[in-house]
Amino acid sequence: MTQSLTLPRPDDMHLHLRDGAMLQGILPETARDFARAIIMPNLVPPVVTAADAIAYRDRILAALPEGMAFEPLMTLYLTEATDPADVAAAHASGLVKAVKLYPAGATTNSHSGVSNFDKVRGVLEKMAEIGLPLCMHGEVTTPSVDIFDREAVFIDTVLDPIRRATPGLRVVMEHITTKQGVDYARAGGDDLAATITTHHLIINRNHILVGGIKPHYYCLPVAKREEHRLALRAAATSGEARFFLGTDSAPHIDALKEHACGCAGCFTATNTMPLLAHVFEEDGALEKLEAFASRNGAAFYRLPVNDAQLTLVKSATPTEWPEKIETGAGPVTVFDPGYPVFWRVQD
Template sequence: MSSNSRSTDFIVRRPDDWHLHLRDGAMLKAVLPHTSAHFGRAIIMPNLVPPVVKTADAEAYRARIMAALPEGHDFEPLMTLYLTEGTDPADVELGAKYGLIKALKLYPAGATTNSDSGVRSIEAVYPVLEKMSELDVPLLVHGEVTDADIDIFDREAVFIDRVLSPIRERFPSLRIVMEHVTTEDGVNFVKGAGDRTAATITTHHLIINRNTILVGGIKPHYFCLPVAKREKHRLALRAAATSGDARFFLGTDSAPHMKSAKECACGCAGVFNASNTVNCLAHVFEQDGALDKLEAFMSLNGPAFYGLAANEARIRLFKGDDPLSYETRVSVDGDEVVVFDPGFPLFWRYEAVNA
């Protein structure tokens, strides 16, 4: 785009989403169009029930995604495997060489939604990490420890010290993505870990902090894992995202749950932001005087890290005079999913640019 960071009308390459939950069944059919309308590709999370642990599982899940894709939508799901202590390196090799498996996801057991099958002993998966390093298959990390004695707001920082740093040191050529980074500690780790380490940043973590969730009453639709942290951490994420640094890129972590499962005594963790992410990001980057860095964050840095070409398709972003009107609920099987509310009006819009 133009070097004018305050332009209110500019063209960028179509964005991708490097961390996405689509779920399955009725939920998949309801939420997929909200991603495929805006993004060219997305890294699909494998934490279904049961999880996507083998190449055959990923192939079947991809087929269900493609069957649910609305006619006329140009979208490519990039499939991942759920790393377990029983993951077979030979199956990883099969999926990678077949071109289907783009990454493996490390969930510490019990860290987030549907993570009970996750890793309890990191040493147990070292043979898989060795094979991934050999094949150049990225490791995607949910970066939190789950020890009961560790405060939930400290779990990312402790994970870096106990788990991520040793992995980084032991497997220097392994590409690692610290997913949905939420702390200044995480940002600093990525900055100091070399060009084989990157991080995704969510839309909502650029906008909310822990006060947003808790002040004036508990707001369950802002609750996610990793949980939003102090304001200083949000500002560190904003600085990283808007810097143009190629190691930071968009992963929405858009994670739909039924409203009834969010607004209850033990509400689920997850924010659904697929519908308005591009609009929110334009607002954030304009606020920070960094609209000229927006294309890098949402359209260029991710493909480069994954060794893929950027999308050829373009979108035109422009700022309207009146606030954007958009659906705040998605109907699903007699219930609904609540769309992320950034807490401010959105004036940025976009449209596809014809070739």
């Protein structure tokens, strides 16, 4: 028997589109299902100023295939030289919806990020004043801190002190991966929210390491123990307004993933919505998918819920999607959950 679920067209509140040939190749994979997305600014060079954001938005829209409707929600990359006035003007224009904080060296193209948080105090205070959200990649980069502990340490030593020092600052904890992240988000009040990725609901660290290293499951923050995955699933499927979808879909060509020092990132844009339907149904919370994918993120970013709708259909035969997306930059492997999925997006 066919089942279906119709919801407002979803938003991806954390997305990497890259640039050039990669952008042209992978943008349709998001625009097919999602109405809007918060676009990550970690290009080379990064999107630092309002002028950078305008130029990048224009390149995204130029790459959008005819007949597809998609709105890129632009962000600025926070550096120690970021000008508070430029940030405020970009926000006032309606162009920029958030500022992204990368601790220097935390992930792909993060080397221009922040090392001395005192140097961005003025920007954060201006953002608190105007209500502009700060999206935080929540990991410390101290070499002595174990990679599996870096999120929890970041919460205690960076995030909490910043929030205490900057009352009213609206913060999104990006791609949380731990029970500590879930607990902190829940206790943080109305100015704090958290995104959860598709892949962190499905894999734990065993998927990366058992039976040989699986480079297409390697991401940052790295997947953690099973207890953390279960905490993320409970949060995502709870319907709580502070948790919403941010796929962190991150395309890298296979040659750079299957490499002696492989890139971090899982590419989930192609199949996120069927995978989420599977997860939410498995956890007996299919009716909560609309809140997670279509409503909570829009509410936090003070955006209207999308008028257009998306319908998911479940059938008796497994859904198929491409193993790879061929781009002008090279092939990009689509995330494989490791089990059959019977949900698909209705054409």
